[in-house]
Amino acid sequence: MNLLTDRQMAQFLTDGYVVLTPAELPGTYHEQMFAALADLYDEGGRIGGDTLHLQQFGDNLLARIPAFAQLLECPTIVGALTSVLGDGYALHPHHYAHTSTPADQGFHQDGNLPWNERGHYRSHRPVWAMLFYYPQAVTPASGPTEVLPGTQYWTRDFERGDGWRANDPLDPDFGADIGGADDLALRDKRLAQSVAQFGIEGVRPHTLPLAAGSVVLAHYDLFHRGTRRDAAFNDRRYMVKFYFFRTREPRQASWQNVLAELPEVDGHGATRSIAQANWAWLRGEQAAAPAPNADAAQTLLAGPTEDVRVAAAYSLGAAARQDESAIEALATALTSDVEGARRASGYGLGLAGDAAVPTLCGALETPDPRVRRVAAFALGETRTLLPAASQALAMCLADPDDLVRCNASYALGTLGRCQPLAEPVVDAMLERFSPQIEPDNTAKGPPHRSTVRESLAWALLQLARNGGLPARHLQRFATAGMADRDRYVRGLTAEALRGLALDAERPWLQPLLDTLAQRQFHALDAHDAARFGARR
Numbered sequence: 248m249n250l251l252t253d254r255q256m257a258q259f260l261t262d263g264y265v266v267l268t269p270a271e272l273p274g275t276y277h278e279q280m281f282a283a284l285a286d287l288y289d290e291g292g293r294i295g296g297d298t299l300h301l302q303q304f305g306d307n308l309l310a311r312i313p314a315f316a317q318l319l320e321c322p323t324i325v326g327a328l329t330s331v332l333g334d335g336y337a338l339h340p341h342h343y344a345h346t347s348t349p350a351d352q353g354f355h356q357d358g359n360l361p362w363n364e365r366g367h368y369r370s371h372r373p374v375w376a377m378l379f380y381y382p383q384a385v386t387p388a389s390g391p392t393e394v395l396p397g398t399q400y401w402t403r404d405f406e407r408g409d410g411w412r413a414n415d416p417l418d419p420d421f422g423a424d425i426g427g428a429d430d431l432a433l434r435d436k437r438l439a440q441s442v443a444q445f446g447i448e449g450v451r452p453h454t455l456p457l458a459a460g461s462v463v464l465a466h467y468d469l470f471h472r473g474t475r476r477d478a479a480f481n482d483r484r485y486m487v488k489f490y491f492f493r494t495r496e497p498r499q500a501s502w503q504n505v506l507a508e509l510p511e512v513d514g515h516g517a518t519r520s521i522a523q524a525n526w527a528w529l530r531g532e533q534a535a536a537p538a539p540n541a542d543a544a545q546t547l548l549a550g551p552t553e554d555v556r557v558a559a560a561y562s563l564g565a566a567a568r569q570d571e572s573a574i575e576a577l578a579t580a581l582t583s584d585v586e587g588a589r590r591a592s593g594y595g596l597g598l599a600g601d602a603a604v605p606t607l608c609g610a611l612e613t614p615d616p617r618v619r620r621v622a623a624f625a626l627g628e629t630r631t632l633l634p635a636a637s638q639a640l641a642m643c644l645a646d647p648d649d650l651v652r653c654n655a656s657y658a659l660g661t662l663g664r665c666q667p668l669a670e671p672v673v674d675a676m677l678e679r680f681s682p683q684i685e686p687d688n689t690a691k692g693p694p695h696r697s698t699v700r701e702s703l704a705w706a707l708l709q710l711a712r713n714g715g716l717p718a719r720h721l722q723r724f725a726t727a728g729m730a731d732r733d734r735y736v737r738g739l740t741a742e743a744l745r746g747l748a749l750d751a752e753r754p755w756l757q758p759l760l761d762t763l764a765q766r767q768f769h770a771l772d773a774h775d776a777a778r779f780g781a782r783r
């Protein structure tokens with residue numbers, strides 16, 4: 248496999264993406280992929296309506312176009328994903344083939360659950376990655392993807408009412424009315440304003456015209472958008488997006504690593520301290536702790552933009568391993584009324600590790616769900632081995648707030664990647680992993696979805712892949728997960744079991760499991776048929 252070089256890895260950690268050109272796949276392969284996607288889009292067009300075309304180009308591509316496996320298994324892609332996510336990374340069951348249109352999308356981060364649903368805070372560590380595959384050349388006229396390099400560690404405030412906004416738009420007011428307005432200059436002006444208002448120095452849009460067969464490997468949280476195609480462009484431009492996640496904590500570098508320190512690359516200066524922390528983490532080390540500057544506590548609470556608040560939180564978090572007052576500053580920000588201060592404090596407390604555990608466990612008991620959500624997420628980011636953390640998170644699985652339960656599930660998955668969790672904790676996860684106890688809670692995308700059961704399925708996958716589910720638990724996970732009405736719960740459970748079966752070194756199982764995994768959503772199940780089948 249072709250592992251990334253130090254320079255490519257530094258580019259990924261700094262800018263949030265790298266462009267890959269898998270030389271092992273011939274031009275004819277990409278032509279075939281283009282033709283196959285065009286067929287599926289034509290089929291979707293004949294069906295018409297406003298369905299998601301799940302049977303055509305949403306979630307089902309591996310069944311409809313099995314040759315996609317050649318792309319996902321080629322040495323360039325396997326090497327790049329292994330570099331960023333480590334051995335044993337997994338494919339999420341959701342994917343989609345996008346096409347360019349006459350409309351402009353606004354810059355956004357994808358929601359961290361399918362169809363822009365929200366589950367948890369965004370981790371700065373490379374736990375997730377996206378692949379954008381372009382079977383045809385992308386020109387400025389055909390509607391290239393545009394990215395905001397270096398934005399993968401930032402976000403806009405997203406709390407709305409008592410929940411979180413769907414996905415993370417850079418400008419929540421940039422809707423279909425503006426993206427589709429006849430006045431193209433107005434669209435461009437609004438897009439430029441959205442970047443300027445973000446306020447982070449050095450953030451500049453970058454469009455990605457690319458050769459046919461190019462692949463962009465992006466940090467999951469990179470801001471991006473689909474740009475409009477020219478009125479004169481009368482062909483098609485496809486982009487297929489796949490999602491991947493890690494299943495192992497890094498113990499050593501998984502790329503062609505020579506340098507101990509993150510090299511300087513042209514890129515976004517504001518991301519450097521986070522990129523350095525990532526570089527160290529990916530090498531199985533801890534980043535050196537710079538002394539926090541005297542204003543860090545104040546900057547965290549009242550800094551003007553996300554990057555300076557997060558930088559302050561990182562310096563306090565690193566110092567907190569020895570310095571009690573740094574924990575106090577982070578704890579104050581955790582209960583602040585300022586959303587961005589609370590969010591940043593979560594990153595700092597996560598970095599503080601064991602030293603933050605008492606503060607975070609205490610915060611899980613506060614009446615404000617906004618604080619409990621950050622605290623739950625941050626407990627996972629501490630990667631602590633202290634049992635008190637997973638015990639407290641297990642209690643949160645019964646929290647009345649869905650987002651607390653999601654963040655707690657996600658954090659348990661992170662801790663379960665670090666060491667096996669105690670039996671009562673796993674019991675609590677499996678207890679909750681049932682539609683009777685944890686009912687469906689979203690109507691986004693396919694019917695019958697639960698953001699909490701999806702988060703639990705992801706967490707249980709992490710435990711399963713790390714030897715944290717003994718046979719009795721595994722049986723319960725497999726039975727409940729494969730019977731779930733939520734297709735992504737089933738898909739994640741299947742992916743967990745596939746990995747385990749392959750680990751058992753029975754090579755003849757591989758083709759069977761690969762085929763089953765590819766075809767998992769191909770036949771309409773009873774629930775989806777009611778909504779999507781009738782139109783075929």
Ligand SMILES: O=C(O)CCC(=O)C(=O)O
Nearest residue numbers: 345346391392472473486
């Ligand atoms: O089609 C594109 O270039 C980008 C679309 C995209 O990433 C999205 O809709 O989230």
